[in-house]
Amino acid sequence: MPSPDPQRLSLNTATVKQQWTLAQAIEGCARHGIRGIAPWRDKLAEMGLQKAVAAIRAHDLTVTGLCRGGFFTAKGWLDDNRRAIEEAHALEADCLVLVVGGLPAGSKDLGHARERVQECLSRILPEARQAGVPLAIEPLHPMQAADRACVNTLEQALDLCDALGEDGRNAQSALGVAVDVYHVWWDPKLEEQIARAGRKRILAYHVCDWRVPTRDLLNDRGMMGDGVIELKKIRNWIETAGYSGFHEVEIFSELDWWKRDPDEVLKTCIERHRAT
């Protein structure tokens, strides 16, 4: 299988979140020839939306996703998601990534949380569609079901898309999925569900690796090649499904990559991306 096009590499700014502001990450991408960027909203707020838009345009970067909307079980979710849609629109982001939220405080009712996610999605979907911002449901690893996202498999995310009328038959999906290898690599139905998603519903593709052992449930992701995920195989499935977009590197790494020189991190991302 040929190496991926380096022009398809995107930096999710979480990968250098401890070292760089968004302005620095934008400059860093430009300096290293990385053509895509996916900012997080806290850093975006810090920099200011207009400044960010200007800097990203000045370097002709593609915003491969805005992280994140969702958290539908939290208070103020509607206003927050509306703001996220506006920001994604201003950034001309390929999608708004949705981390849907876990159990509300004090609740154990996972079924109810999941119903709520569907209701909230149906509420914001028309607004997102009108703004031209595709919504990408990101299924999160089952170990994060309680505290971050109660959508935990690609199958479940696609069932949600189907239920909301986004079954991939439209010219462009207003609702689809973000496939992050870290969350889905273990799934025995992954190949089948990637094929089911198809080109129109795969709105983003995130890469990193699964370290063995994994020392923390949230912030111990590995750099591509340092773990056990078959990145080439999954990329092949994704491309076979018709996806030809960016490969976004997203690494939360308290113990390793967040401690390193960010220019070294970007260089390593570029090197390792070649081998995925």
Add this chain to the structure above:
Amino acid sequence: MPSPDPQRLSLNTATVKQQWTLAQAIEGCARHGIRGIAPWRDKLAEMGLQKAVAAIRAHDLTVTGLCRGGFFTAKGWLDDNRRAIEEAHALEADCLVLVVGGLPAGSKDLGHARERVQECLSRILPEARQAGVPLAIEPLHPMQAADRACVNTLEQALDLCDALGEDGRNAQSALGVAVDVYHVWWDPKLEEQIARAGRKRILAYHVCDWRVPTRDLLNDRGMMGDGVIELKKIRNWIETAGYSGFHEVEIFSELDWWKRDPDEVLKTCIERHRAT
């Protein structure tokens, strides 16, 4: 929903593994009126099989499962599984619990590991059947896919049972599943797959709880009631499927329960079991 019958409580000895030998755990169960026990093979070897059989019979305990066979990707798996079947037979265990193993050292080929599991199962199944020892595939949480078990959902485990000709239509299944709430509670298809498993293929039911936050991927399980798992709801699904066997408490807890007085642990298990 009525409280479960206290006579259905079983102690998986891992719950007190840092405090007690198997002999002490057997005595502990007898002293506290716990009628089921599920020993681990390292402790069994330490005590000696014949002594263990005698002590368990003397107290008329039911062995709700022997932990564990499996690890099919390790060297010497066949002999090891044969010994496990013999031990389970001697103990008249309800089942031999199979933790199937993860990726072999140096491999990332999850698909291959899964094929190997099926091959190895087909190899030992006739011997287990002959010995009258039902084999219980335990799907493990996806976060343990790389290092402990590449069977990670109940659906996948039941697909394996189907593939090996154990589709629940036989009078008694020689191959079925162990449903441990810790591993499967997050699964959007849990209710459906428990119903699919049915009475004949649910060979064991394990309880504990999912702590928020979870501080370790292996040894931070919670006592029933201390986490977010809807134990009553899942028990209802299990009973609706026709299961009327034991509820085995299995808690790996480096930071909490393994540090406590084991008699207190058993008392707490009994108390909390009432509320599940």
